[in-house]
Amino acid sequence: MQRRRSPVFYLLAAFFGLFVLFLYGPMITIFILSLQGPEGNLTFPVRSFGFYWLGQVFQEQRVGNFIEPFQRSLLLGALVMALSVGCAVMASLAFRRRFKGSTLVFYLTISSLIVPSILISLGIGVVFQIFGIETNWFTSGLGAHLTWTLPIAFLIMIGVFNRFNPSYEEAARDLGAPGLTTFSEIVLPLIAPSVVGVGLLCFTLSYDEFTRTSLISGQYNTLPLEIFGMTTNVTSPALYAVGTLTTLFSFSMILIAFIGYSLYSRRQRQ
Numbered sequence: 001m002q003r004r005r006s007p008v009f010y011l012l013a014a015f016f017g018l019f020v021l022f023l024y025g026p027m028i029t030i031f032i033l034s035l036q037g038p039e040g041n042l043t044f045p046v047r048s049f050g051f052y053w054l055g056q057v058f059q060e061q062r063v064g065n066f067i068e069p070f071q072r073s074l075l076l077g078a079l080v081m082a083l084s085v086g087c088a089v090m091a092s093l094a095f096r097r098r099f100k101g102s103t104l105v106f107y108l109t110i111s112s113l114i115v116p117s118i119l120i121s122l123g124i125g126v127v128f129q130i131f132g133i134e135t136n137w138f139t140s141g142l143g144a145h146l147t148w149t150l151p152i153a154f155l156i157m158i159g160v161f162n163r164f165n166p167s168y169e170e171a172a173r174d175l176g177a178p179g180l181t182t183f184s185e186i187v188l189p190l191i192a193p194s195v196v197g198v199g200l201l202c203f204t205l206s207y208d209e210f211t212r213t214s215l216i217s218g219q220y221n222t223l224p225l226e227i228f229g230m231t232t233n234v235t236s237p238a239l240y241a242v243g244t245l246t247t248l249f250s251f252s253m254i255l256i257a258f259i260g261y262s263l264y265s266r267r268q269r270q
Helices: 007-034 052-056 067-094 102-113 117-130 139-162 167-174 179-208 223-230 238-269
Strands: none
Touching (some): 007 238, 052 238, 067 139, 067 179, 067 223, 117 139, 139 179, 167 179, 223 238
8 A cells, every 4th residue: 555645745845846936937937038929028928939039139239239248258258167177176186285374275265255246346446457457358357257266166176086085096106107197097087077067167157257247347248247238228038038048058068068078988988
């Protein structure tokens, strides 16, 4: 006989359903409102379904466009990802051994996470002004994003290496492998899933960042800043279409990374 489920089960199931709806409800709403015909509007009910506004994303808007800001965000996110992953891996390797002042360095590294984002943006702008350097989306924007992504990547890689078994490295050194060969042939393949995950996280954090770039972007905007600026003058579902396309782009990045890692793992096994 099957045991009868208690009322607590249905209560928790309903709570979980509301939780999922809270997470994905806004995204689903954006998807639906972006798939409208030329007569579509910004609110329900949907008048007609179509892909008209998805195509309008690639056209010139009333003020500005989405293509160039997307290219800036893509380039900035890729650079932030590469620098964050590289620096985080090297820093976490250094922290595997205790050194004098390591605790102070650790807390200084992650301290930017507790500072309000708008203050980080304001502080970077003031520093650039003091040194007479013009702020723009690339230089000052890169610095602002790294204050956000680098500590997070560093914390994750610290956790990865805390669970790493050093006996693999010791065996490689006993067999005469130099340090660089040990890292590239032993350590890196073992931590590759974490490195890929950290890279995707850093790219996403940079690609979506708004507050830390808001005061130091200069003349040209990244995609989040451009979308925010257009909310006052673009009164069409094109804004929703941008959200749909950027979400699909993020999912495609995850899929590409997964396929790439699967091929890499297969090659390693062979």
